[in-house]
Amino acid sequence: MKFILQENKEEFEFKSEKKNFDIRFNRIAFIFFIFFLISIIYCIHLTHLGSRDLNSNISKNYGSFNKIQRANILDRNNHFLAKTVNSIDIGINPTEAIDKKKLLLNLKYIFPDKDFELINSKISKNKFFWFEKKISEENYEKIMMLGDKSIKPHENLTRVYPQKNLFSHIIGQIDDDNQGISGLEKSLDLDLKKSDKSIKLTVDKDIQFLIREELVKFNKIFKTKGSASILMNINNGEVLSIISLPDFDPNQRQNITDVNYINRATKGVYELGSVFKTFTLAAALNEKIIEPNTQFKNLEKSITCGKNKISEYDKKIPSNLTAEEILIRSGNIGSVRIGQAIGIEKYKKFLNDLDLINSIKFDIEEMGEPISFNWGKCKLATTSYGHGITTTILQLTSAYSTIANGGYKVNPTLIKKEKYTRGKRILDENVSTNLVTILRKIVTTKEGTATLANVEGYEVAGKTGTAEKILEGGYSRKKINTFASIFPASNPKYSLVVMLDEPKTNSEYVYDYRDGSGIKYKGTPFNTAGWTSVEVVGQIIEKIGPILATKYTEVN
Structure with missing residues (x-):
């Protein structure tokens, strides 16, 4: 038990x-x-x-963000000129902060380079503020891991311009609300928003780069206020290059108010001088009033019209000249006589047909309008040699394209199209052929004013224009120097116009003649287009000629 x-x-x-x-x-x-x-x-x-x-x-x-889009813009070879990317901005609403001191310490740790005295003062005001624009992916992850509801991410559409200044005047900019404010960004605003399909332009990035380099270089050489150039296919109006200097970087979203940044190629309106003499001769030939070999005898050295005296710029010009010699030697008095033979109504109509003195539509809104004037006998006389009449560089380039392409009106365009419709014919084909032949002589003969543009192999033809700048109530000694060129003369394909705004002579610049003589000339003897704009065109064609010859062999 x-x-x-x-x-x-x-x-x-x-x-x-x-x-x-x-x-x-x-x-x-x-x-x-x-x-x-x-x-x-x-x-x-x-x-x-x-x-x-x-x-x-x-x-x-920001639920509507997915509805916000903006199509890319490409050059003719599919290089990006404007591209849309997504980004995130970080804002802070201090009233929702869990612990303001802790938040500030955490932000200092993630963003050590920021001015936290300023940020602290903003937090103290208890008002929403933007803390970081376009935050990096790494920092975005870090700041969101803080888990503070005062941190407000805002997903953004960001427009990037990979070519920076290169196309600034024609591409333009958008604002922070995805609204186009200039250039194609403005004129194509709705098209860019409603479709994600890229818009292809007619311009060529490589050619644009080369031409801009030359303009920048010669702006320094001739100490210009600015310059502009346009390269156009004369048969379909495609603009391969359009430049205005000074330009800007659209990535910086600057609000530019300086008028010197005007688009000189399309918005600027200028008296361009003797380049208009080509149109005077063209109108007379087209009306069959004269022939290229028509003699003009006993031409005065100066004439008076009203209170104005019209003189020859070169006293050595002979008194007896043919119609084509008047254009080759750029005679003022001879051009007046040709204009008087045409008459006001016919000459006015011809300039209107060429879209030189009326406003035109283009793919961007930054377009200048030629200054209107009252026609009369004296106005006919002065406009015949390019005095007292204004236009834009774009209109001048289009008109020279019409002169050279057989007489068909050109509608300039920046938008690449699958098919182009030929414009109305306003000039007889034989007149076009004769004019190009004469313009070629301006470059090849010793009497011509554009011998510096005689680039071997490219048959450059063209006309110079030197004009005094208009001031309120008169003219100044400041110049606008222009050269309107066509090439190749035997089979015209391109028009290239270069304008220099207020160039100066350069005593150190060395001119190298392209006639095979080996002659070099130091120093700019005269501040005229023949010694400034012509030299620029010659240098440009030497650079872009090989590209045009190899890449663009089509006739249309």
């Missing part, structure tokens, strides 16, 4: 020990469970905060 009681006691004691162990184990498990549950709740809270800021806020406040 005693043995049994011991066994029961041992059994009792054993069971008692097991129960104590279970109690201790359950307490530990319970505590672990509580900590685990708290951790889960905390993690869920963090995840909620993060996802709410990252997704919910964007979705709630």
